[in-house]
Amino acid sequence: MHDGTIRDLAFMEGPESGGAILISAGAGDCNIYTTDCQEDRVCTRHILSLYTWGGWMIASGSQDKTVRFWDLRVPSCVRVVGTCFPRFSPVASVAVDPSGRLLASRSQVVPATHQRRASVRFSPGAHYLLTGSYDTKVMVTNLQGDLTKQLPLTVVGEHGDKVIQCRWHTQDLSFLSSSADRTVTLWTHNP
Structure with missing residues (x-):
């Protein structure tokens, strides 16, 4: 098609x-x-x-x-x-x-860094936001705070080439990321 x-x-x-x-x-x-x-x-x-x-x-x-x-x-x-x-x-x-109440979107280029973002996903329960980017980094933002203010962002992993997709496990705080370096990595988030 x-x-x-x-x-x-x-x-x-x-x-x-x-x-x-x-x-x-x-x-x-x-x-x-x-x-x-x-x-x-x-x-x-x-x-x-x-x-x-x-x-x-x-x-x-x-x-x-x-x-x-x-x-x-x-x-x-x-x-x-x-x-x-x-x-x-x-x-x-x-x-x-x-819950269907929060939307997260990523532009292909984030203005502050001029880095291409490939993926954005909420964790089960929407306590964290997972992002992967073309700068090889996998990041988690803690959403347990005032959503109108700057939230803590932590680099939790890195690949040898750009990150293509990230997906949370459906029940716990582990996630997968895939990369142009031809790897898929399973990560565990320990807040």
Whole structure:
């Protein structure tokens, strides 16, 4: 379906889907395709990065520097949010905390460091935010404080080349990171 590199994918687990909806996002055509694996039906939406939650919801990061919220039960976007740094870069990664109340997004270039960020994910319970970047570092931000102020950021790991993706374990404070150095590393976060 895509005419370029497939940059991200996920299975949607919803009340009626039974985990049978595949979501893929690609470069080239910059589209997201949702495929109902049981009915072999494809639907297209514009996207560069994605995150699914709540059975039917998708948050997408776009080349137009916005985060869009989609509900698969309706045919169009339900909300558009501009990023904090719209003049710098497209949205490379999005995540929603387990409660559905907090959104984290990463621009491809973070203005203070001019480093490309590849991945952003909330921990189970949303106490920490995990980020990976092209500067080879894996970082954790402690979210247990005043979210309107600067929060503590700790470098918890480093690869030999740029970090591509980071994912928390679903139940504890361990996580995986993958890198262009051709490794996947399992880390444990001990706050």
